[in-house]
Amino acid sequence: MSPRTTDVWAHPLTATFTTTADPATLNTARRLLAGAHPQLNVNPGFATAKFALPDGRAARARLIVEELTAAQWDRIEAALGARTPATSAIGDDLADPRHTAGIPLLPSAQDLSHHCTCTPTPAGGPCAHTLAVGLLLAERLRTAPAPIFTLRGRPYQHIKKRLRNNEPSALKAAPAQTHLPSPATPTARPATDHAPVIPAQQPAPMPEPADLDLTTTRPALTGPLTPPPAPLPQLSAQQALVADAAHRARALLAGTEQPTGTDTGSDLARFTALDHGAPFRQAAMDHLGLDVVAMGHLTLAHTHGGPAGAAAYLHRYTLDHDVLARAQADIQPLRPAPNAAVECEDNHLTDPAAGIQLRYGPDGRWHPYLAPYGTWQPVPGPDAYPAQAYRAARTAARAHRRTR
Structure with a gap:
């Protein structure tokens, strides 16, 4: 805005x-x-x-x-829905009670x-x-x-x-994105009455097979490669990309390939955690605007929760209040101070009295966090059930106390 x-x-x-x-x-x-x-x-x-x-x-x-009461919100929504198009009412003019049924x-x-x-x-x-x-x-x-x-x-x-x-329906915009990131699906391009008809091209004929000499040895590269001209990436960056592609190919063949990150930050967390990506850690920090501590926490988030764990560390997502309410009810029997307040904002569920926070990730799991030094940091044990993630956080808290 x-x-x-x-x-x-x-x-x-x-x-x-x-x-x-x-x-x-x-x-x-x-x-x-x-x-x-x-x-x-x-x-x-x-x-x-x-x-x-x-x-x-x-x-x-x-x-x-x-x-505001439910009746007041119904009046506000009715006033906004009367405008055309309705979504244009979501803006700065809502600060004026004249546009919200007289309700500030x-x-x-x-x-x-x-x-x-x-x-x-x-x-x-x-x-x-x-x-x-x-x-x-x-x-x-x-x-x-x-x-x-x-x-x-x-x-x-x-x-x-x-x-x-x-x-x-005539005024509706394109479907909005879901609250949590999801892979984009290809859409068919609509046909129009005025689109030109392009005749299908015939495939080019296959070339004649070439004679390949597979017996003569070739000299190996002994000297350094010439630096690529601008604006191409530096040679070290290109070599790291080749190594990363080979690493992912091996993981794919071995059946251990993880899903790719849903955003650049998640993929940078994966990349910099590997040997060939470690030299680019500072560049990743500069790109993401993170300091050394935050970059370490991002790496931990990826280690414990994969790309979705890194995304939950970097981003906030809008989550339905009912989901947060159900999660709060699930962890209530486990809380050491059951009468203390639980804080809910976006996809974060925080128990300040216990020093525990759960973050709902794009993978549908709750990722546990502790703040032993005043800053929330990820701990092992993400789970689809908030009670299990809460138990994992308490286990990590006990282990931290024993090592102090």
Whole structure:
């Protein structure tokens, strides 16, 4: 979306916090965010983030937002569906209540409440941690307005899908991509009445067989090859590509070939994990924008979960809320702190009290993660059943504690 679009959502929410908060508390909240990048988790009805306290504890702040009722969402969808084409209503104008049946999507100060584990909420207003969550949320809206829809109780993708299904067939666009990447299927090119008829060409005659001398020896290449001219890849890169093709051919013949990655990042994780790809690790990091630690985690994700594990590490996918709800119910009996909150956002299911996160990958499996040093890193044991992946994460956590 354009800067104008995102600012329409971000500026009013920022103003809600900056104009109603105590100036000293607001300045403290801004200092909390200066140079730090806390993870924001957005769920229906609340957004959360974790902040370090001076005594080493963690403050878990929760910004609670009043959800819209089902009847209000029905009115909003009816107002959007009345527009032609309906999908054109998904844009910056939804920040204006005149286009959403008079129901504002952006919450006002009266729609917000605050809760934090640092100290009891002051009588005069929220603490700096919950204000920081609000500022993080406003900053997130500079990228896309989807978090507001989740907070208010109806995922953004649900609205788009509902409007697309209600749109007249003559106005429907091409089918949308699925939430998770899937292999592209070839489509037949439609015939038109005005297309020229091209006569079929006759195949060229087969050439006469050539006489090959298979007995005389040929000298082997003894000197270095001439560097290829620009813009061709460097000779070392071409040799690595040849070695990679030979490696995959051997794996294919042996029946051990894995599926190829669904994106460039997944294939780079596979390539750089091999001997012939290791020299290009830095180039892969530069291409993907990863530091040394993140590249190491990407390699682990591929080791534990293959190309889908690497994709789950690199990308977020929109996942149906019912899938997340069922996964949360499956892991509930296994949680060491069953009354603590579970955070759901996109395809991530996080149990902060246990220090465990599950990420749903494009292979239909849940990939387990731990954060022993404050950053989520993949661990072995992806599984189609979230309870099994959660058990794998707890097993990895116990092994980590024993080695400390």
